[in-house]
Amino acid sequence: MGLISKLMGEIIGEDIDLGDLYTGLGTAGSQAQVAAGQLATQLPGMTAFRPFTVSSGTSQVMATPEGGFNIGLSPAAQAQQDVLRRQANYYLTQPVQGVNELGQLGQMAGGLGAQFMNQAAMPTGMREAQLYGLMRGMQMPEEQRQQLALEERLASQGRLGVQTAQYGGTPEQLAFEKARQEAQNQAALMAIQQGQAQQAQQAGLGTQYAGLMSQLAGQSMGLQQMQQQLGLGAMGGSYLPEQQALGMLGAAAPYVSIADIARRQGAGLYGETAMSGLDAYLAGRLGQANLVGGIVPGVVQGVGNILNTAVEGLFNL
Amino acid sequence: MAQPLQSINLVAPAFKGINDEDSPLAQDPSFAEVADNAIIDKRGRLGARQGINLITSDKTELGSDRIHKIHYFYDQDGNEKLFSTGNNKILSGTATLVDETPASYTITANNWKMVNFNDHCYFFQRGYEPLVYSNALGAVTKMSSVSGASVGVNQYCHEALAAFGRLWCVGTAANKTTIYWSDLLIGHNWTGGSSGSIDISKAWPDGADEVRALAAHNNSLIIFGEHSIVVYGGANSPATMAITDTVAGLGCICRNSVQHIGTDVLFLSHGGLRSVGRAVQEKSLPLTDLSRNIKSQLTDLIANRTDPTDSVYSPENAFYLVTFPAENTTLCFDLRGKLENGSYRVTRWPSSKFEAWHRKDDGTLYIGTSNGIGTYFGYQDEGEPYRFKYVSPGLTFGDPSKTKFLKKLRPTIVGGGTETIFLKWAYDLDDVFKSASFTLGADTSSIAFFNQTSEYNIAEFSGGTSITRKSINTTSGGSIITVGVEADINGSEVSIQEINVLALMGKTL
Numbered sequence: 001m002g003l004i005s006k007l008m009g010e011i012i013g014e015d016i017d018l019g020d021l022y023t024g025l026g027t028a029g030s031q032a033q034v035a036a037g038q039l040a041t042q043l044p045g046m047t048a049f050r051p052f053t054v055s056s057g058t059s060q061v062m063a064t065p066e067g068g069f070n071i072g073l074s075p076a077a078q079a080q081q082d083v084l085r086r087q088a089n090y091y092l093t094q095p096v097q098g099v100n101e102l103g104q105l106g107q108m109a110g111g112l113g114a115q116f117m118n119q120a121a122m123p124t125g126m127r128e129a130q131l132y133g134l135m136r137g138m139q140m141p142e143e144q145r146q147q148l149a150l151e152e153r154l155a156s157q158g159r160l161g162v163q164t165a166q167y168g169g170t171p172e173q174l175a176f177e178k179a180r181q182e183a184q185n186q187a188a189l190m191a192i193q194q195g196q197a198q199q200a201q202q203a204g205l206g207t208q209y210a211g212l213m214s215q216l217a218g219q220s221m222g223l224q225q226m227q228q229q230l231g232l233g234a235m236g237g238s239y240l241p242e243q244q245a246l247g248m249l250g251a252a253a254p255y256v257s258i259a260d261i262a263r264r265q266g267a268g269l270y271g272e273t274a275m276s277g278l279d280a281y282l283a284g285r286l287g288q289a290n291l292v293g294g295i296v297p298g299v300v301q302g303v304g305n306i307l308n309t310a311v312e313g314l315f316n317l
Numbered sequence: 318m319a320q321p322l323q324s325i326n327l328v329a330p331a332f333k334g335i336n337d338e339d340s341p342l343a344q345d346p347s348f349a350e351v352a353d354n355a356i357i358d359k360r361g362r363l364g365a366r367q368g369i370n371l372i373t374s375d376k377t378e379l380g381s382d383r384i385h386k387i388h389y390f391y392d393q394d395g396n397e398k399l400f401s402t403g404n405n406k407i408l409s410g411t412a413t414l415v416d417e418t419p420a421s422y423t424i425t426a427n428n429w430k431m432v433n434f435n436d437h438c439y440f441f442q443r444g445y446e447p448l449v450y451s452n453a454l455g456a457v458t459k460m461s462s463v464s465g466a467s468v469g470v471n472q473y474c475h476e477a478l479a480a481f482g483r484l485w486c487v488g489t490a491a492n493k494t495t496i497y498w499s500d501l502l503i504g505h506n507w508t509g510g511s512s513g514s515i516d517i518s519k520a521w522p523d524g525a526d527e528v529r530a531l532a533a534h535n536n537s538l539i540i541f542g543e544h545s546i547v548v549y550g551g552a553n554s555p556a557t558m559a560i561t562d563t564v565a566g567l568g569c570i571c572r573n574s575v576q577h578i579g580t581d582v583l584f585l586s587h588g589g590l591r592s593v594g595r596a597v598q599e600k601s602l603p604l605t606d607l608s609r610n611i612k613s614q615l616t617d618l619i620a621n622r623t624d625p626t627d628s629v630y631s632p633e634n635a636f637y638l639v640t641f642p643a644e645n646t647t648l649c650f651d652l653r654g655k656l657e658n659g660s661y662r663v664t665r666w667p668s669s670k671f672e673a674w675h676r677k678d679d680g681t682l683y684i685g686t687s688n689g690i691g692t693y694f695g696y697q698d699e700g701e702p703y704r705f706k707y708v709s710p711g712l713t714f715g716d717p718s719k720t721k722f723l724k725k726l727r728p729t730i731v732g733g734g735t736e737t738i739f740l741k742w743a744y745d746l747d748d749v750f751k752s753a754s755f756t757l758g759a760d761t762s763s764i765a766f767f768n769q770t771s772e773y774n775i776a777e778f779s780g781g782t783s784i785t786r787k788s789i790n791t792t793s794g795g796s797i798i799t800v801g802v803e804a805d806i807n808g809s810e811v812s813i814q815e816i817n818v819l820a821l822m823g824k825t826l
Contacts, residue, residue, distance in 0.1 A: 162556060
């Protein structure tokens with residue numbers, strides 16, 4: 001034992017071996033480590049997930065130790081799911097009924113629209129000429145009747161052969177020719193107006209058919225969307241039992257969590273308690289060490305002072 | 318047993334004119350079988366016509382030709398000029414005939430139609446450019462040379478008419494159915510203004526015809542075809558004029574025969590003398606023939622004529638004359654009244670010198686002859702006598718079955734100077750006459766109703782009309798008696814007042 005240890009022992013009143021004390025501190029740490037390791041091995045078992053099973057009339061959800069779960073459907077639900085899946089498969093994979101027809105109609109409408117548009121884009125001169133011919137064709141019979149009546153009237157009056165410097169023929173013939181010219185002018189004007197109106201009408205029809213084509217295309221897409229929605233709906237419906245099972249699982253989860261929390265809290269409390277003991281043990285050892293450590297310097301200083309005094313004395317000597 | 322003499326008076330014999338159409342036995346003694354160079358005088362008696370008082374003394378320009386047409390031009394300023402045609406010339410004047418033919422204008426025919434219109438005189442003849450005369454122009458001028466004229470071959474027409482404020486013409490060599498009318502009041506403008514034309518080839522009532530004459534009457538334009546008539550109303554506006562009436566099967570044979578008589582228009586058709594009023598009213602029924610009593614003679618004259626006719630209406634003399642120059646015959650239709658059968662009284666002027674006629678507005682009746690221009694005046698033809706002739710129809714005195722012995726003829730002749738009267742009679746329609754003659758005024762039985770004695774050298778009476786009554790013994794007999802009177806008219810008027818026939822009725826045949 002050394003001087004200091006003796007001194008310390010003297011001070012404390014117990015024999016103290018600082019070496020042992022030092023070793024004992026190291027040992028206490030090792031012991032605390034071992035105890036914490038033991039606690040660590042105990043706590044997972046205490047906090048481990050415990051599988052559970054949730055069951056309903058149509059499904060059963062079984063949680064696995066690994067944290068997963070298995071869903072089991074009743075045969076009826078399974079059959080419904082199968083049906084829905086087949087429907088979803090059908091709707092999502094088969095061509096949409098009516099889409100081809102709508103496409104054809106759309107093509108026809110597009111063709112007509114293009115035709116009308118092409119016609120509307122054509123110069124109106126030829127059409128006006130046709131309309132003029134039609135109008136004159138409608139006017140001609142009456143004109144011919146009127147002309148024949150005039151000729152008959154003039155013939156009955158003995159005036160068929162009249163030629164005048166003023167009128168060319170008779171005043172009636174001049175009036176008739178003027179009326180005919182006016183009718184021709186009117187027909188020409190009406191033909192122009194009608195040609196333009198028809199052009200506008202064709203443009204309108206073209207637009208209308210283009211709109212119809214677009215509408216049909218929209219309807220086709222709507223059908224496709226509808227069928228897709230049907231497929232998706234069926235598909236979604238097919239997952240509904242599982243969703244219901246999952247929902248049921250979700251509904252059961254809080255209750256499972258309560259047990260789990262309690263278990264984890266117990267384990268936590270257990271760990272904390274154990275760790276508190278270890279902490280207390282280590283604190284005691286640390287207090288011992290601190291106490292010794294606090295005394296040592298005084299001892300050392302006293303010894304130093306003594307020695308110093310001694311030395312000084314020596315030197316004083 | 319001796320029969321008493323039967324006295325039959327033929328009062329105003331033949332005052333109904335010639336009738337050689339009815340049966341001689343059924344004839345009214347008021348008709349005549351022959352009435353040559355006669356007229357119905359103002360008292361309704363058969364008398365000698367007037368003669369030709371020749372005015373022309375210098376007919377050098379006429380040469381050996383005759384006057385074909387006469388026309389009197391006058392304007393509103395009182396300018397007058399007598400035009401005539403002959404010897405292929407346009408002539409003027411009366412005493413001396415002056416050639417008015419424009420220079421460089423060759424004429425080969427003389428059947429001109431001359432009309433007065435708006436102070437101008439227009440000359441038309443088929444195939445010739447129309448000519449114009451006015452006092453302002455001063456000479457007969459080609460129409461194309463007149464200022465403002467517009468004329469073409471369409472106006473080289475046969476017929477022309479001034480009416481409704483325009484000049485109308487028709488009848489080119491190529492087209493005889495198109496009637497042209499001039500601008501209003503401008504007779505030489507045929508293409509501008511309100512001028513025009515009408516082809517009536519489709520208006521004839523019987524299919525096809527050609528225009529022969531035009532007339533304006535009763536506000537209508539009357540178009541005479543050769544076989545039909547078309548009447549246009551409202552011709553004052555030609556562009557709108559229209560047919561108001563037509564007559565088929567009756568037309569005009571010569572434009573020169575058309576004459577206005579005031580209330581009607583006379584014209585010669587193939588069937589004789591017609592009037593528009595009658596023709597339009599009765600649609601040319603044969604009964605309306607105005608020359609029915611001389612139809613055969615007239616139709617023969619018409620059928621055989623070789624020269625254009627000429628005619629005139631004289632209201633002063635109340636007759637319508639139509640002359641057939643080549644046949645040397647003029648027919649005189651008395652217009653004072655119509656007979657029961659609707660015809661006019663008619664006499665014949667054969668072997669006369671009448672070639673052309675024209676009446677001046679003052680009533681002067683101009684006559685064209687081969688010696689120039691004369692007037693209807695006096696009782697000589699250019700200083701020469703002419704034969705007045707009357708032959709009664711066959712007279713039966715009411716009993717054709719009995720023999721009549723003609724004892725005496727006692728004519729009463731009005732007027733006359735020293736003319737010799739030949740009294741003729743024949744039996745049973747024989748054309749060989751027995752005759753006797755006497756001289757007017759020279760015989761004792763002549764009575765001068767008015768003498769020319771004067772008192773204190775002042776004429777108390779003008780020259781009176783003498784009446785001669787002569788009793789002529791006649792011979793032989795027959796069942797039908799024809800009597801006649803002939804005289805060479807040589808300066809005095811002669812009319813037959815009556816013929817008293819004394820006959821002895823014999824046995825029944």
